[in-house]
Each structure stands twice: as structure tokens, then as C-alpha cells.
Amino acid sequence: MVETGARSRITKAAFAPKGAPTATSKTVQAEDIDTGPVKLAGDPTAPTVDVEKLGRQLLGTWADVRLAAREVTAKPEMQRIEGLSMAEHRERVLGQLKLLVANGQVHRAFPKGLGGLDDHGGNIAAFEELVTADPSLQIKSGVQWGLFGAAVLHLGTEYHHQTFLPGIMSLAVPGAFAMTETGHGSDVASIGTTATYDPARKQFVINTPFRGAWKDYLGNAALHGTAAVVFAKLITNGVNHGVHAFYVPIRNARGGFVRGVGGEDDGLKGGLNGIDNGRLHFTNVRIPRENLLNRYGDVDADGTYTSPIASPGRRFFTMLGTLVQGRVSLDGAATAASALALKIAITYGSQRRQFTAASDIDEEVILDYQRHQRRLLPRLATTYAQTFAHDEFLVKFDAVFGGKADTDDDRQDLETLAAALKPLSTWHALDTLQEAREACGGAGFLAENRLVGLRQDLDVYATFEGDNNVLLQLVAKRLLTDYSQKFATADAGALARYVVTQAADRAYHGTGLRTLAQTVADFGSTARSVSELRDPRTQRELLTDRVETMIAGVAAKLRDARKLPKRTAADLFNSQQNELIEAARAHAELLQWEAFTRGLDESTDAGTHQVLTWLRDLFGLGLVEKNLAWYLVNGRLSAQRAQAVTAYIDRLIARLRPHALDLVDAFGYRQEHLRAPIASGTELDRQNEAREYYRALRASGTAPVDEKALTGAKK
């Protein structure tokens, strides 16, 4: 039986004797191993969560910045008012941006020389907290300072910083980030807008050649923007140098378009209606040569093009890469919205009662129903994983943009991380907001309880700043490249082992017997299986192995693609697209799991550590359960062990139930942030009032007799 490579490692880890428990979890480890009944919260030996300490940990690296930002979002004037018309909402959000400026809250990322703080991580941390006040405020701020301003900062040079940034920072010049066109969103390299250099007048001439090349979906374009950073193909001396960014005034002081510029309002959207998204088009719009944001490509007076980056492809991706912060902040904001949703739904679920099960008098608290727990607690585990992963992501971002670790590799890693995490967290937010809304029933559908509004606003997070599916495909391509490089540099032995593994895999797939039987044979009892599954090394190996195996499988199928005709190669790649995107998702989930596990290691309170361990296990085993068929088909789990996964998840959920409120309280959002009447305690008041009414009625002796009781007595 030949067995090397990925599966060999997983098998080793799975069969290795369980490691010693870590020091921090030792005191409660015993409880975790037993297979007896789950202990109740009232049990004095049950672990307790140190909510304050955990809360501090969840705030992450920029805890103080976040706390200060939450004071801002706690102010009514910064918050969304439900039911405003689109026009009123737009004006209100513009006013809120002015308040942010007035209170000095938007300059953190800008250079110290211009009154900023050169604090990139802190800037994002503060900015993403705005989502709890109003996602429109978060995104419109993002358009102004995170896209329009950041493009001038990162793609421009000293002249642009001195000339344009002060107006941008002060909001004297609201601006649009004019990259996307009606015809091209994901494929920015193919936009149609042109900027042709005219050496006679030392100007660029901006043109929109056809309807599909109209700039579209641009915040600030419909109403408030007076300038825009316009992405266009730079053409000089008859050569198209690809996409570059240009600073272009678009409106005059009276609010009308300048000559040659036209546009439309995108009108009502599914959400984010506090932002004036619109379209722009350009007809022979002339701008000075100096308005080219020339950090990565310049044109001199006579029209000669120069660039510090020789490769047009690398230059393009370097330029786009400077704008990664949008994805970073969406990951954080989506995670914050998920936390808010769970705080609301779990608070309500802990107070709301419906149906009697074990008593004629007391109705059950709905979070005590297994299904309700299954709906909310795994999503809570994912939100925790994302919280830890996001903080690490932000630290990485800060290191790159603050210059502490800013190599090409660092930037590529950051972009891959962004492309991996943003899709998962934005989809998770939509899923969690929806489940929370349904878990609150009709009350969840009322705008006053926030869940529907947040979901409507966050909907577009899944497709803007990079369509989630396209981003995951980017991740997959990076994984494929890494994989082929690994073998390009590997010695012959590594390659041989790989080939042998592949052959073994093929043999296995042909008979479906040997490996599976071997795996099955070694598990004697459910308790043993559960012990193995609880071991983080097992979880890590299961998750890692799946990513590696999926990528290896696709790589093997695509190995000869380069030798094929272009159409055939494209079809071959396309036939693997779904698998590749699923592999990228698995990779991103592994990153989240790793971050959760590191966060767990930093938790020093024994009770908190125990509860977080259950939560991390729920996250990890939840991922395994979701892909259980893969593990079974590929012989990584026996049927018996697969059943242990689900059984242990049921157990973890029951264990976590008593800690659910603590875990959402630790997110640290106050009533001013929640602003959801159903999470304010009114439901508990109503339940108490009703129960007291019935208690008094029973005590009074005047209660009507139940017909059921009468007929029951007769029979």
C-alpha cells in the first residue's frame, strides 16, 4: 500500500496519540472528554466566560480606535433614520460626512505633512465601525476618502497630494472614483474610456467611445461630486499604455456638469440609498497633463511615456493593488454587521417564548429549541473566526501600507488575503442577517429592528470592490501558481512522491476500497473518534488536506493545457472553474480557522478558553460537516467517524447554548449601536407581564376552566 503526501500526513495526525492539553485549558479539559450528559449552566464546575476580557480581545489591535469610533456611531446625528426618502437620506449622509471632517475623524490614513496620521490600520478600524451607524455613511466615506482620496494619495505624487488632497480631506471637493463602466466591472483592464495625450496643448483628452464605456455605479457621481478620479486607457504617440488614473473636474460651482461631461442618476437601489450613485460620460474633456496621477506611469510634455514598472501587466496590477483597502474594510464591516445581527437575534431568542413542551404553564424560550440553536450558533462561531481573521488581515494591511513589510510578496499576499476573506465575510453577513431576521419572525421584518435594513445595504458588498466569485477565482489561480512553483523548484524525489500519491489516488478512486477500509478499521469507538476530532491538529490537517488535494487535482487536469489550442485550453479550464472556486473557499475557511485558533491561544482566562475552544471546534467541524461527502469519497473519514462529526457538533451546540448571550455581549455593542427594540428587553417585559397576568388569574380562582380539561375529565 503506497501512501505518501497529503493523506499520509492527515492519517498520521489523526492516529497520533492525543497531545497534552494546553495549560490554559487544563482545568476544564476533563469535562470536555466525558461523553455523559451536558452539564447545565447552573453547574458550579461549568466554565464561565469573562465577557469584559473577551470583549477587549475581540476589539483587536486597534481597540482604542474602535472604542472611540463607537462613541461616534453612538451619536444619533450619525445614525440612519428609517423611512427617509432617497433625496433626504443622501443629504443626511453628506451632512454626516461633514461632521466626520469637523470632528477630525477622517484624516488618519493621510500623510502627517497634510494633517494626517499615517495610520493605515487604525483608519480602517475606525472607518468600518461606521457600518453600525449607517452603511451608507460607511460607504460614502469610503468613496470620498478610501477610494477617491486614496487614489490621489497612492497613484499620485507630491504635486497631486499638495494640490488635491486638502480639498478632498476637508470635503471641499467631494469626488467620485470613476473606474467601473456599465460594460466592465470585474475586468477593469478592458474598460473603454480613453485619455489621449495632445502634445500641442499639453493636455489629455478624455472620451467615452460607446454607451458601455459610461462610468457607472459611482458614489458621489449623481449629485455631490465636483471632481473624479477617472480610469482610462492612456494613449500617447499612437500607443495604448493601458489603464491609468486621471484627476478630472466634473461639476462647476453651481452644481452643473462642466463642458463635455454628462451623466445620469442610478436612482433607487436595493440599499445604500444614502449614496448618490450615478453614471458619467466624457466627450473631448480636456485636462492638464499634470492631472495624470503619475506615480506608476508618466507622460512628459512632448508625449513620451515612462514608467518605473516595465511590464504593463505588472504595472496595472500594482496600481490596482494600492486600492485594496476597500476590500479590507468590507471584510471588517461585514463582520461587524454579522455580530450585530447575532446580538439582536440571540438576545431576542433568549427572551422570546413559544409553545409549551414540558409544562402546561411555561412556554419554552426559543433559543432552547435545538433547531434555533442550529440556526444561530454555527453562525456565531463563523463570526468569531472572521473577527480574529480580520484583525490579522488589518495588521498585515497596516504593515504593507505603513512600510513595515512592503515587498512585492507582501503586497501579493495581502491581495490574495483580501480576495479570500472579503467574499466569505460579505456572504456570511447576508446569510446571518437573513437567518437572524427569520429567527425573529415578524418582528425581524420590521425596519425598526434593523435586520432588514442592514441586509439591504450589505447586499451589494457581495459584488462591489470585486465580485465575490471573481475574487475567489483569483485566489484559486494564486493557489495553482504556488502549487506549480512548488513542483518547479522541487527535487525529483518530491515530484516522484507526488506522482505516486496521484497514482495511489487513482487506484483508490478505481476501486473505492483499500484506503477507505484501512481508515475505517482504526476507529473502534465513538468516544475515540470524538477525541480525535477535537484535536486541533486533526482539524487543521483535514482542512489543509482538502485544499491541497483539490488544487492538486485541478492542477493535474490542467497540466497539459498550455499545449492545447487556445479554445480547447479555455474550455478545459472552464470545466474546472467551479471546483477551483470551491478550493479557494476552502482555503479562505482554513485561513479563518487558523486565525481563530491563534486567537484562542491568546485567551488566558480558563473558562473563556474552554468556551472558545468549543466555539472554534464548532467552526472547524462545521466546515468538515459541510464537506463531509468530500472527506468520505476521498477516504479521509470513515463513515463512522463522519457520524461522530455530526454527533459532536450537536453536543458542542448544546454546550455552547448557556454561553450564547455572553458570546454576543462580548462584541461590545451597546443599545445605541443596536437600536433594535426587540433586543432592548421589551420582549422580556412582555413575557413577564403575560406570565404574571396568568399567575394572578390562576391565583384569583376566577380563571375560566379549559374545555379540554372538562372533556378530558368526562372521558
Place this chain on the structure above:
Amino acid sequence: MVETGARSRITKAAFAPKGAPTATSKTVQAEDIDTGPVKLAGDPTAPTVDVEKLGRQLLGTWADVRLAAREVTAKPEMQRIEGLSMAEHRERVLGQLKLLVANGQVHRAFPKGLGGLDDHGGNIAAFEELVTADPSLQIKSGVQWGLFGAAVLHLGTEYHHQTFLPGIMSLAVPGAFAMTETGHGSDVASIGTTATYDPARKQFVINTPFRGAWKDYLGNAALHGTAAVVFAKLITNGVNHGVHAFYVPIRNARGGFVRGVGGEDDGLKGGLNGIDNGRLHFTNVRIPRENLLNRYGDVDADGTYTSPIASPGRRFFTMLGTLVQGRVSLDGAATAASALALKIAITYGSQRRQFTAASDIDEEVILDYQRHQRRLLPRLATTYAQTFAHDEFLVKFDAVFGGKADTDDDRQDLETLAAALKPLSTWHALDTLQEAREACGGAGFLAENRLVGLRQDLDVYATFEGDNNVLLQLVAKRLLTDYSQKFATADAGALARYVVTQAADRAYHGTGLRTLAQTVADFGSTARSVSELRDPRTQRELLTDRVETMIAGVAAKLRDARKLPKRTAADLFNSQQNELIEAARAHAELLQWEAFTRGLDESTDAGTHQVLTWLRDLFGLGLVEKNLAWYLVNGRLSAQRAQAVTAYIDRLIARLRPHALDLVDAFGYRQEHLRAPIASGTELDRQNEAREYYRALRASGTAPVDEKALTGAKK
């Protein structure tokens, strides 16, 4: 090796020689069996869909009624205008209700004696089509005639029909259906409102005893309603006879509340803002004795209670059962909305291009990407399954309410069917609308393209008219009951066989080997596996077996529950809740699969039959793939065969791709119903314009040279 019962049957079917192809599909069967490359649409031997014929089939039993209703929904005055304020939208929808009355479109379900048609199925068919005009119109109509009116019709008697129905039918009396309370939605039996009979004045006195007993989320309650059917506990002579319905005037001619009635506006909601939902409460509100809707329970002048149904429990469920039509119509409306969403997204996906893959010039049509197909085509298959299932559901509903088949069993079957289908179709609509929205990118987020608005409106379909999870639990309880009755009446042999099977199962679960190995051994090739999977008997057995096995498993675990203390029994049941709900879902999916298969059998055009067969297989095998781990763990599929499932799904999707447009066109919605600019052909115009621009530019010889081409040439 002992093997009987469910698994035995599935195994037999799976291993049986393939049946002869049906006559209708014979001509194209050969193509389906080969394992070579998928044939292109241009292939003269490829099947074609007869769109008109298929469209007629999809319209179902009440085709003409639907077509007439679609003429109504095609009228601008019946349609939603995006961006109206809540107040304007409410007024507009009220006006549309009046138009429905004026055009004689709302009386179909009412008695002939009062100007109706006694046409229950046709009434629902017409009514659910309103969703494409504006879901608020559909639901507000539903409140007025389907709930308020239907309660008077079905719970009242001749006096009520004569007295109240004319005003209800003409909309002279807009009314609320006051069942749900803030504190009780799913558990109607526990509402707090009381109606106490006062024999001295021959009146009922309606009271709201505490805040949780306020009626809540009631359409027509905030503004327009002047009466309500109020559900309250009927108390007379000191006995509480449980929930009954009362006709209660709530507003005077000037629009103010009558004495003793109070209320609140529910305000802005996540959607359906054309409906004035609100709260009502009652303080000593007196109504004549005759206002009790007394079909199932009456109180005579001196306060004596009588009922044709002795059991209070059965009486309650009979009363609620008469109101099943809400669930029927939500199933149809949700399916219509899914069809609309797919028509929009698949049309756009067939015109939109992004990224070049195989050409330097032509970008790919996005529906040609495998991932895009994987996102949309399985949802199309489910929508077809639901369309066929809904028509059968409607026929059943019509038979019960029209009196053709109206036994207790029929009613119970109908209610179980409603509780099974409504959750799946309403969740599917939300999922499909969201995927369609994301598949259309930024354009999908614009209100003008309808997807976001429809999703917002349909959100609450998942929890009103029965919370989806609660409904599925009802289904599961019915399945459990049927299961135990089967064994209650079975002979000793059947029970013994069952026990033996259980024992065999337990043995299997203990070792995980024998059954699995046996299953694995019999499959030699992928082609063989695929042939088996294509056999509808295999699909049926796989789906049926899963439901039966899951229910049997839970039944075995709950067998001794009755002997346990109440709390322990409740906890035991709760520990199986998630599994039960999943079993109910599997049951509902099986029902949809069966309906799709019957629909397929009625398709007489060979090409259409072939394409529908692929689509049904995609639906059926998609269900198997979703639960692949279950089939593997329980030894129903070998690892190899499980891989064949996914491989064959990929293949089916590629085969269906050329027919995708035909399949959405067959839904029969015209531009007046879609009203989505992105599905109107404008995207195709834009693509053509852009391509023509570049073609002309290339032909002109004045096109700028690509820097990439230059640097590539230099190297």
C-alpha cells in the same frame, strides 16, 4: 447478511437492469448514454424545446385564468412604482384593489349566490399572478379576500355571508385578519385575546389582557381597515372553549377607531410597504352574539356552547385548516417570482460579456462560464419542479374546497402538502432572487431591474402564514404519526422485519464496513454508475429511502418517549428536532421530484421531453449531491458512485446550457411583466455597439498599438 426493508428495495432498484427507454424519449436516448463530449446547440441531432407547447404545460390546469390574470398584471396602473414613499405606496395599492373590484377580478372564490364563481383553484391561480405586478398588491388582496373574506366565508354561516360578504367583496369594508399577536405567532392556540359572552346583553366582550396579546402585523390594520375578523378565546359560562373568530368593527366612517379599540402602525418594513400593517388592542369592546363566526362553534342566547366537533383540538385544527389557501398562494407566488428572477438573470447572462478566455477579441458570454451555469441552472431545475408541484397542489386544493374530494383525510393531506411545499418554495425564491441579483452584478442591485425589490417583498413569505421551520416540523410530526400507524396496523412479520433491519443498521453503524463494501463492490465503471443514476427509479428510491430511513431513525429514538417524565421526553424530542425538520424537507423535495416526473411524462414533444429529462435529473441528482454524505455514511452509495453523481451533474449542466433561454422563455413572462431594463435587450445592444466600435477602429488602421504588443515584440 440480513437485509430487508427500505435499503433492500433501493438496492434492488439500483442494481436492476436498465428499463427500456420510454417511447417519447427514444429518438434522443442514444445521445444521452454516450460519455463523449457534449454536443453543441448547433448540432442538428441536438434536441430542441418547443417553447410554446412547454409554456402551455407550465401554465397548468388553470392556464386560461393565468393568461387573463397576466393581462391584468401587464397594465401599468396595476404595477409597482419604485421609490414611492410608504404613504404613497399604500394609497396606490388600495387604489389597485379597487380596480380589481371594478374589473370583477376578485370574486372567483365566493359563492355563486353572492356573485362569485365558487372557483377555488382558479381564484388562487389568478391571485398569485399578482406578485409580478407588485407583491404588496398580491398580499393586500390576500388579506382582504383570502384571509378576512375567507374567514367569514369558511368560519361563518349564512347570516355572515349575507351580512358581511357583500361589503368585503366590494371593498366597501376593508378588513384585517386579526389572528397573530405580538406574543404569539406560530402558536395560535395560545393567543391571549378573550371574547367573553355576556348573557345579560347577549354580547361578546373582547379584551386584550396584556401587551403581548395585542394583535400585530395585520394588513389593513394601520389605516384602511374598518372591520376585522378577530381570533380570541371564547369564554362562556366560565368555560374557555378555545380560539374562535369574531367579526368586529374597528373604525368609524371618519377613519377613527371605535370605542375600546386602539392600535399602532407597524411602520416601515423590510418590504411589502404598500400594505398598512399595524397593531390592534381591545378594551371591553362589545359585539352582538351573532358576530361569532359560528360554523364550528356557537353560543346560544343564554350562553350555552355547542359545536359540531366534540374534540376542542380537532375543532381548532379544522378551523385553522379552512385558511390553508394563504399557504397555497404563497407557494405559487414564490415560484412565479423565482421564474421571473431566472428569466431576468439568464437573459442578461446570455448577452453580457466579460473577460476574454479563448480569443484576443471576443469576450465570453458570462453564462458560458461553468460557475455561472452552476449558480443558475440548478435553481432553474428546482423552479420547474416547484411549478409542476404547485399545479398538483392547486388541483388538490380545488378538489377539497370545491367539495370533489373533501374528507378529513383529504384536508389533512392538503394541510401537510401546504406545510411541506410553502417553506421550500418561499426559501427558494429568496435564494434565487439573491443569486440572480448577484449574477447581474451592480445592475442587479438597481431597483429598476426588480430583483432587489422582489426579494425585499418576498422576505417575509418565509415566516408569515406559518413560519417555515414550524411548518416543516408539522410535516415531520405527520410523517412520524404515519410511520407509527403503519406499524400499529402491521402484522408481526412486518414489525419483526423492521426490527431486524434496525439491528442490521446498528451493526453497520458499529463497524461501518459490511454494507458499504457490498455496495461498493458492484460498480465497475463510471458509465455504469451514470446509467443507474439516470434511471428515475434509482432517483426515486434514493430520495424515498432517505426520508423513510430518517423518520425510522427518529421514531426508534423516540419510541420510549411516552414512558419518560415530561421534561425528559421533551428534551429527547428536542434532541431530534433538527433531524426531523431535515427529514420533512427531504419529504417535500421528494414530492417536488415526483411532480416533476409526472409533468415530464405528460410532455409529448420528443425534444422537449429530452431537455426536461435532463432538467429533472439535474433536480433529482442535485438533491442527492446535496445530501451525498448521508448516502455515503448510510451505505446507499459507494464512493465511486458518489463521484459519478457530481460528474454527471456537471455534464447535465453543460447539456442544458444551450436550452437555458428556451427554458426561461417557456415561463411566458413578457417585458410588461419583467420590466427589467437589463433583460430587455439593451445589454445586447451595448455589446454590439462596443464590438462594432472596436471592429471599425481596427479596420480604420488608426487604432493605437498596445504597449503589451510592443514590449512583447521587443523581447
